Amino acid sequence: MAAAPPFVIEGLGKSFGSVRAVHDLSFRVEPGRVTGFLGPNGSGKTTTLRMLLGLVRPTEGRALVGDRPYAEHPVPGALVGAALEATGFHPGRTGLGHLEVYAAQVGADRARAREVLGMVGMSEAAGRKVGGYSLGMRQRLGLATALLADPPALVLDEPVNGLDPEGIVWLRQFLRHLAEQGRTVLVSSHVLGEVQHTVDDVVIIKAGQLVHASSLSGLAELADQVTRVVAPDAEAFARLAADRGWSTHPVAGRGGTPGVGADVVGASAAEVGAACFAVGLELHQLATRGTDLEDVFFRLTGHAADPTVGEGAA
Amino acid sequence: MRWREALIAEKRKLTSTAMWWVLAIGMVGYLAFIGAVLAFSMVSGSDATGVQPLTGKAAALSVYGTVNAIGYVFPLVIGTLTVTTEMRHRTLTQSLLAEPVRGRLLSAKLAVSFPVGVCYGVLGVIGLLIGGAIPLATAGDGAYLGDGEVIRVLVMGILVSGLWAVLGAAFGSVVTNQVAAIVVLLAFTQLVEPIARVGLSAVSSLAPVASYLPGAAADAVVGSSLYSSVGTGAVDLLPAWGGALVLLGYGVVLVVLGWRTTFARDVT
Known part of the structure; x- marks a missing residue:
């Protein structure tokens, strides 16, 4: 060769x-x-x-x-x-x-x-x-x-x-x-x-x-960290997320109960866990979802991304 | 410098599909049929039109000349296919990856077309001999196969068949749509040119124009014309060298056109 x-x-x-x-x-x-x-x-x-x-x-x-x-x-x-x-x-x-x-x-x-x-x-x-x-x-x-x-x-x-x-x-x-x-x-x-x-x-x-x-x-490195959270008290978690300025996306929980789970974009599992512990919020799941390269790709190429990722949730 | 390989590739493109032998069988069969029809019409004497049929060597020459006069559509078509199949099946990309120098690709197609056309000419002659020489020899004045002039017509018919294939490739480089190219070739060779030759020669001031039509130019090279034998519409042919120059001229014009259009374009 x-x-x-x-x-x-x-x-x-x-x-x-x-x-x-x-x-x-x-x-x-x-x-x-x-x-x-x-x-x-x-x-x-x-x-x-x-x-x-x-x-x-x-x-x-x-x-x-x-x-x-x-x-x-x-x-x-x-x-x-x-x-x-x-x-x-x-x-x-x-x-x-x-x-x-x-x-x-x-x-x-x-x-x-x-x-x-x-x-x-x-x-x-x-x-x-x-x-x-x-x-x-x-x-x-x-x-x-x-x-x-x-x-x-x-x-x-x-x-x-x-x-x-x-x-x-x-x-x-x-x-x-x-x-x-x-x-x-x-x-x-x-x-x-x-x-x-x-x-x-x-x-x-x-x-x-x-x-x-x-x-x-x-x-x-361009990808945001995404942390998957399942909290039984969805409202309390939403307040916490708003306080901290996290953007979150609701994720269907086990058994299809909506609003119980959420993906937090831009915060590590350690950050989310510490914040919840500090306010005494109960968590049933806390996991690093890994970086979503496809999301970065969509963002870079300006194409419609997965609607649950990337945009800040209001 | 990749020339030999380019020629090998073109040869393999032709021989790796069924088209070449389908057309070859078509040429043998068609010329055997035409040869037989012509030969029988000549040996059976004058017909109702009162036109004096040809006899002797003139009859034989007229029959053998059809390898060019009638058979030329086959080498033309196979030559055209060397270029148009690449467009039709989108293989041009692969061909240009293997040989990105476009002039070499086009040249290889033109070059390979000549021996292919010669092979078709040989097959056409075989068809004519089967269909035409046998009735001439058995029912007519003889097949004249040992005659120098007859041999010259047959050999030139074979060589001109090679030229037709080259012209076909040149034509395909201009009209790259395969269906359009074949329709144009069939219409021109079977309809337009025969009518034009007879029509033009009927008007004395236009008669010389007819001798510059490609089929008439090829007839001049071969030294035999079916048209000069069918009484009306006798066409004065150019000298053999003049016919060769006219054919060359058509080839050059077509190649330059194809080179400046098809082979200059982006391949997307």
């Missing part, structure tokens, strides 16, 4: 007519890590990936694989394996036939085509026509295509779409394994939860512009 190149996005922009799909976007994707490229649908992820791979010409800035644009490498397909969304397959071609079409151009032979089909669990379907494949099988064939050259860098656009839960777990382990081998792995998704357990770094865009780039733990 050749040395894994980073992806370098510098002041990248693309306008389609008067529509600015991507604007002034800069970030780096480092080797040896899985980077999640996140944003709502229509935020410019696919356009950015297509600019990185030379399919769409930027109107500003540049996107580099290592030290130069994708197309200027001696054998680009051997350096970066890519599976882009909306990439088609000829329905009359077999899975193996599809891989064999592109094998020579990325320096792979027919034996390797069979091998990558095995890697994605598709050996059985090798001789079947793609027209009869399920969405999940197409995703796997796309991944196999990306892996043909055993490339040091990978770009996968929404690879989780269409995979069954088992496939998602498999993909997660597979991508982690590839990154541990020192490869550059960029995975896009419109749902953080899909890749949250896979990625080391996150790059989040909204309306074509960067809103956040950090390690996953850096993103977690």
